[in-house]
Amino acid sequence: xLYMEKIRCMKELAIFSALNFTEREKIGALxxxxxxxxxxxxxxxxxxxxxxxxxxxxxxxxLKISANGKEIILDILKEDDIFGENTFFDDARHxxxxxxxxxxxxxxxNRDSFALLLQNPQTSLKIIQLLGKKLNxxxxxxxxxxxxxxxxxxxxxxxxxxxxYGKPSPVGTTIDIDLTHQDVANLVNxxxxxxxxxxxxxxxxxxxxxxxxxxxxxxxEKLVQATEVV
Amino acid sequence: xxxxxxxxxKIEKNIELVKNIILSINTMSMLLYExxxxxxxxxxxxxxxxxxxxxxxxxxxxxxxxxDISFRHLADMTGISGEELQEALDCLQRQGVIFYRRxx
Numbered sequence: 001x002l003y004m005e006k007i008r009c010m011k012e013l014a015i016f017s018a019l020n021f022t023e024r025e026k027i028g029a030l031x032x033x034x035x036x037x038x039x040x041x042x043x044x045x046x047x048x049x050x051x052x053x054x055x056x057x058x059x060x061x062x063l064k065i066s067a068n069g070k071e072i073i074l075d076i077l078k079e080d081d082i083f084g085e086n087t088f089f090d091d092a093r094h095x096x097x098x099x100x101x102x103x104x105x106x107x108x109x110n111r112d113s114f115a116l117l118l119q120n121p122q123t124s125l126k127i128i129q130l131l132g133k134k135l136n137x138x139x140x141x142x143x144x145x146x147x148x149x150x151x152x153x154x155x156x157x158x159x160x161x162x163x164x165y166g167k168p169s170p171v172g173t174t175i176d177i178d179l180t181h182q183d184v185a186n187l188v189n190x191x192x193x194x195x196x197x198x199x200x201x202x203x204x205x206x207x208x209x210x211x212x213x214x215x216x217x218x219x220x221e222k223l224v225q226a227t228e229v230v
Numbered sequence: 231x232x233x234x235x236x237x238x239x240k241i242e243k244n245i246e247l248v249k250n251i252i253l254s255i256n257t258m259s260m261l262l263y264e265x266x267x268x269x270x271x272x273x274x275x276x277x278x279x280x281x282x283x284x285x286x287x288x289x290x291x292x293x294x295x296x297x298d299i300s301f302r303h304l305a306d307m308t309g310i311s312g313e314e315l316q317e318a319l320d321c322l323q324r325q326g327v328i329f330y331r332r333x334x
Contacts, residue, residue, distance in 0.1 A: 062259075066267040074259055074266075085252045095256060115245065124244045131251045138258035145265050146279040189266040 015054065015080060015126045016117075023120060032108040036100035043084065049092040051108045053084045058104025059177055062096050063186075073186040075137060076101065076177065078165060082130055087111045101177070145189050148227060151198045153188040155226035158208065162217050171209065171218055178213035202226075257325050270310040274318035277308045278328065301332060 016024060032051070036042055042053060042060065053060075055077055062075040062083060074096060077083055086092040088111060109117075118124045137160075144156050158175065166173040185195045199215075202208045207222035208215055217223065264272035278296075286294035305315040322328045 064263045064267075066269075070267070072263055072266045074262055085248075086256065088249055088252055096259065118244050118248065119241050121240070121244075124241075124248075128244070128247060128251065131248065131255065135251060135255050135258060138255065138262050142258065142262050142265055142275075143279070145262075146276050147283070189268075 015082065015130065016123060017126075019120055019123060031113075034106055034108070036104045036106060038100055038102050040100050042098040042100065042106065043094050044097050045094055047094050049084060049086040049089075049094045051084055051110055052082060052087045052114045053098070054082050054107045055079050056105040056107055058106075059101035060104055060106075061099050061101050063099065064096050071186055073183070074141075075134070076161075076164075076187075082127070084108075085131065087114070144227075150188065150190045150194050151201070152227050153190065154184060154195060154198050155202070155207075155223040157184065157188050158215065158217060159220065159223050159227065162220075166217070169216055172216045173220075174214055174216040176214075179215060180213055257327070260325070261327070270308075270314035271318040271321055273308045273310055274304075274315060275322065275327075277304065278322075 033056070036058070043049075043051075045064065057079050060077045060081075060083065061073055062077065063071050063073045066072055083098055084094070086094060118127065140156075140160075144153050148156060161175045161177070161179075162173045165176045167176045168174075181195045181199065182192050184190075184199070185192045188195070190198075199208065199210070202223070203210065205219075205222055207217070207219045207226075209218055210216070261272075261275055265275055266272065281296055281299070282294045286296050289295050301312065301315070305312050308315060310318070319328070319330055323330060
């Protein structure tokens with residue numbers, strides 16, 4: 001039963017959709033799986049990197065802690081994302097923390113097993129695409145902080161989150177994760193007070209709406225305009 | 231014709247490509263952290279990116295050059311000490327982000 005659950009776990013990940021049943025059986029034999037509770041750490045900075053993780057469902061945030069104890073969020077990952085890729089190198093250590101934002105089901109495999117996946121060209125391509133997307137995301141964030149003001153950074157972050165986690169609603173696109181103002185502040189490198197002010201302005205302009213900790217994009221154009229560098 | 235060596239060669243290339251992307255991800259995530267944490271390195275990077283954007287000259291489409299920047303002026307713009315700026319520039323050079331040369 002556990003073995004078949006492993007197969008189900010891995011084979012339902014989009015990254016392995018190109019594999020045939022025999023190949024998925026091989027992966028199933030190699031995979032670990034675990035459900036992480038909200039706020040539970042999957043790994044901490046400095047720990048030995050010997051496992052690659054794939055999200056079956058849930059959300060994971062990648063972060064570092066600054067010298068003065070502040071949480072610096074680098075990324076929020078979702079279903080079908082991979083992380084822990086530093087595992088690929090011998091004797092590597094994790095350079096970040098990975099923490100579950102909600103109950104999260106994660107499949108995992110070690111470096112040697114992961115290298116086997118790269119023998120399938122289509123799976124290899126999917127992995128390269130996922131990693132490339134992660135690199136683009138980090139590069140875009142660096143550029144955003146360098147060039148944009150706080151409103152521009154928040155608008156860019158909301159547009160990206162809507163693309164990643166958006167669900168259509170009668171009035172627009174709802175970002176389907178709970179985001180406090182502090183979460184947004186950590187994401188865009190601003191103070192919580194500034195974020196509160198900017199979100200309030202965006203609501204008054206009719207660009208967004210909020211219900212609890214969920215934000216809905218009402219007018220994408222206004223947000224896109226705010227991201228434009230002057 | 232034996233296609234195994236060609237197939238193995240492709241797999242090796244894919245592994246190499248994945249490793250290179252991961253190295254780039256590590257560098258970029260480090261820079262993102264530094265810029266978000268507003269460390270001296272992050273502040274330097276932010277100022278340099280804006281300088282390159284406004285005043286840099288593209289060279290063969292792959293690099294951007296900035297010349298005749300006063301070291302003291304750069305430290306003042308960044309709001310850090312000369313020693314911190316030196317350390318930041320050296321770190322960026324080690325990471326392969328920039329290449330710089332200080333005239334005596």
